[in-house]
Amino acid sequence: MPKEKNKFFLGVFTDEDDVKPATQACADADFTFHDVFAPYEVHGLDRAMGLSQSKITWVTFLCGLMGTTIALGGMSYVSWWDWPLNIGGKSPFPLPAFIPVTFELTVLIGGVCTMMGLFALCRIFPGKKARLFHPRVTDDRFVIVIEVDEDFDEAKCREIFTRHNAEEMKLVDHDYAADPADAEASVEGGAA
Amino acid sequence: MGHVYSPLRKPLVDGDKSMHDITHDVCRSIEGKPTALWWYGFLVSAAVLGVFLVVTGWTLYEGIGVWGLNKTVGWGFDITNFVFWVGIGHAGTLISAVLHLFRQKWRTSINRSAEAMTLFAVVCAGLFPLIHMGRLWIGFLWVAPYPNLRGPLWVNFRSPLLWDVFAISTYLTISAVFWYIGLIPDLATVRDRAKHWARKLFYGTLAQGWNGSVRNWNHYEKAYMIFAGLATPLVFSVHSIVSMDFATSVIPGWHTTIFPPYFVAGAIFSGFGMVLTLLLIARKTMRLESYITLDHLESMGKVIILTGSMVGLAYGTEFFIAWYSGSIYESFAFINRATGPFAWSYWIMVSCNVISPQTLWFRKLRRNPWFLFILSIFVNIGMWFERFVIIVTSLHRDYLPSSWSYYYPTTIEVLELVGSFGLFFFLFFLFVRVMPAVAFGEVKGVLKMGKNYDPTGASAKKHVPHDDKPAEGTPEVSHA
Numbered sequence: 001m002p003k004e005k006n007k008f009f010l011g012v013f014t015d016e017d018d019v020k021p022a023t024q025a026c027a028d029a030d031f032t033f034h035d036v037f038a039p040y041e042v043h044g045l046d047r048a049m050g051l052s053q054s055k056i057t058w059v060t061f062l063c064g065l066m067g068t069t070i071a072l073g074g075m076s077y078v079s080w081w082d083w084p085l086n087i088g089g090k091s092p093f094p095l096p097a098f099i100p101v102t103f104e105l106t107v108l109i110g111g112v113c114t115m116m117g118l119f120a121l122c123r124i125f126p127g128k129k130a131r132l133f134h135p136r137v138t139d140d141r142f143v144i145v146i147e148v149d150e151d152f153d154e155a156k157c158r159e160i161f162t163r164h165n166a167e168e169m170k171l172v173d174h175d176y177a178a179d180p181a182d183a184e185a186s187v188e189g190g191a192a
Numbered sequence: 193m194g195h196v197y198s199p200l201r202k203p204l205v206d207g208d209k210s211m212h213d214i215t216h217d218v219c220r221s222i223e224g225k226p227t228a229l230w231w232y233g234f235l236v237s238a239a240v241l242g243v244f245l246v247v248t249g250w251t252l253y254e255g256i257g258v259w260g261l262n263k264t265v266g267w268g269f270d271i272t273n274f275v276f277w278v279g280i281g282h283a284g285t286l287i288s289a290v291l292h293l294f295r296q297k298w299r300t301s302i303n304r305s306a307e308a309m310t311l312f313a314v315v316c317a318g319l320f321p322l323i324h325m326g327r328l329w330i331g332f333l334w335v336a337p338y339p340n341l342r343g344p345l346w347v348n349f350r351s352p353l354l355w356d357v358f359a360i361s362t363y364l365t366i367s368a369v370f371w372y373i374g375l376i377p378d379l380a381t382v383r384d385r386a387k388h389w390a391r392k393l394f395y396g397t398l399a400q401g402w403n404g405s406v407r408n409w410n411h412y413e414k415a416y417m418i419f420a421g422l423a424t425p426l427v428f429s430v431h432s433i434v435s436m437d438f439a440t441s442v443i444p445g446w447h448t449t450i451f452p453p454y455f456v457a458g459a460i461f462s463g464f465g466m467v468l469t470l471l472l473i474a475r476k477t478m479r480l481e482s483y484i485t486l487d488h489l490e491s492m493g494k495v496i497i498l499t500g501s502m503v504g505l506a507y508g509t510e511f512f513i514a515w516y517s518g519s520i521y522e523s524f525a526f527i528n529r530a531t532g533p534f535a536w537s538y539w540i541m542v543s544c545n546v547i548s549p550q551t552l553w554f555r556k557l558r559r560n561p562w563f564l565f566i567l568s569i570f571v572n573i574g575m576w577f578e579r580f581v582i583i584v585t586s587l588h589r590d591y592l593p594s595s596w597s598y599y600y601p602t603t604i605e606v607l608e609l610v611g612s613f614g615l616f617f618f619l620f621f622l623f624v625r626v627m628p629a630v631a632f633g634e635v636k637g638v639l640k641m642g643k644n645y646d647p648t649g650a651s652a653k654k655h656v657p658h659d660d661k662p663a664e665g666t667p668e669v670s671h672a
Binding site: 016017035036037038039040041042043045046049051053054056057060075078079082083087094097098100101103104105107108110111112114115117118119121122124125126127128129130131132133135136137138139140180181 | 210211212215345346349350352354355358359361362365366369370372373376377380381383384385387396397398399400401402403404405406407408409410411412413414415416418419422423425426429433436633634636637640
């Protein structure tokens with residue numbers, strides 16, 4: 001990984017039908033992605049970038065399992081171990097009657113942990129300052145950010161971006177960040 | 193290139209909007225000054241909420257003796273309101289989770305407000321059992337499973353009333369989480385449009401530094417799918433468990449095995465009724481006609497016919513089983529329901545829930561916003577009465593004729609019902625001012641749908657025989 005701070009090469013696009021093949025082409029050319037940015041979830045863009053399936057399913061599964069265990073374990077402790085009541089000779093461990101609470105706790109703990117897992121995997125938290133690569137990236141622009149490393153070939157990259165109707169291309173410093181206040185100016189610049 | 197869009201698919205968004213137009217149209221109602229109409233609605237609902245607080249305060253101070261309940265009818269307006277509001281709370285998750293799993297893309301323009309409605313309805317619902325406990329301040333001791341002041345004495349995990357505590361709190365939490373996860377990208381957009389530092393701080397904190405990174409979308413897409421997968425069985429479980437409050441008892445009229453599916457159908461029915469009421473107001477007052485189109489209204493109308501007919505079938509089945517079971521108590525309960533002293537409420541229920549939705553078989557009526565608005569009010573009324581009928585008519589004439597009685601709600605009870613609408617609308621008006629009421633991030637994702645719509649269908653025959661099949665020679669079909 002980068003020893004000295006790489007510059008970034010940005011391509012700005014206005015259409016998901018351009019950015020997806022452009023991302024794919026960059027991946028095929030073996031460029032290193034810093035990231036790709038999209039204002040909404042574009043299905044398949046993560047695959048085009050070469051990202052594998054998210055691991056968040058494991059968080060849900062394991063925490064859901066924990067919820068099941070807590071629910072069944074807790075209820076068994078209460079009605080079997082700690083204070084068994086003989087109600088008409090019925091079982092102290094009435095499994096069918098425990099299912100609703102078990103289900104609810106599985107979903108509750110699985111769901112809440114999935115949310116926390118999502119925040120952790122995305123490394124987002126309240127108070128984090130958003131780093132934007134284009135003032136309108138949360139509105140209507142897609143940005144491909146390529147790391148300028150030894151594999152990078154600017155001419156080829158420009159060619160790929162141009163071929164896919166890039167609106168803008170530029171080389172920026174490692175700590176570049178766009179100011180959303182500039183969004184108004186680029187409105188005039190014109191979306192299709 | 194790379195995508196093909198079916199000419200058979202109608203556009204989900206009217207008016208040839210660009211992505212920026214969508215952001216702008218949705219955000220303008222939370223930026224700038226609120227309209228006079230909004231102030232009017234907000235202040236009226238705040239006043240009604242005030243009434244709710246006063247009468248509820250009085251109930252808690254004086255005890256639930258201020259209600260019209262008696263020895264025979266121990267559950268009245270309070271539990272009716274509870275079940276009614278929980279039912280309302282079902283449409284939001286159905287729209288956001290179940291329709292997401294079924295890939296019903298039209299949900300995108302209505303899911304945000306439907307989810308908000310779910311949350312607020314569940315808040316209203318949750319209050320009534322708490323108030324019903326009378327001594328709210330020690331209610332925690334009765335429902336929370338922890339070793340307490342009474343020695344190692346635990347709550348009863350075999351009781352459906354306790355299952356309900358878990359079901360409703362889980363539902364409230366998961367709905368809130370689902371809603372918030374969906375909001376994050378849109379909040380980031382609002383943050384980036386904000387000019388004032390306070391707005392930047394508020395939306396910036398809530399958006400948690402979201403910047404649209406595809407590395408994050410990768411996790412987000414999966415997490416959203418998981419939430420839909422968790423919320424789908426959850427929404428069915430919640431009203432099933434609510435129905436078990438009744439179904440596991442041995443009261444004729446309550447002791448019914450079809451209750452869980454029947455309650456779930458009724459919940460979706462009433463929820464869609466309320467979604468229609470709210471969205472018809474919202475699309476008019478917030479100028480969202482391009483997003484909440486007649487096609488959306490028509491789709492919701494179809495769900496209403498389906499679930500309304502299921503509810504009608506359940507009413508019929510109950511009568512059939514009451515006769516077929518040969519149980520005299522069961523048949524008495526149902527004959528009494530339809531012809532006894534509370535027959536008026538039964539027939540209000542049947543006309544509102546079974547008869548009125550059948551008008552939606554006519555396409556013209558399904559696409560008439562005024563008609564739908566009036567119908568949705570009828571559905572709301574009918575579904576409130578359904579719960580009233582189930583609860584009160586089953587209780588008021590029990591096994592011992594000497595204890596038969598009638599139930600008259602007091603003014604306090606009526607004001608609590610009315611006041612809960614104040615709370616609901618107060619929260620909803622606040623929501624449409626503070627949060628983006630349409631999930632515009634998701635709407636942008638479906639914007640391209642129907643771009644090639646050809647009403648004549650001529651090009652459809654040439655190119656694409658079915659929505660999901662790519663035209664010849666094109667590599668990929670849109671999943672957008």
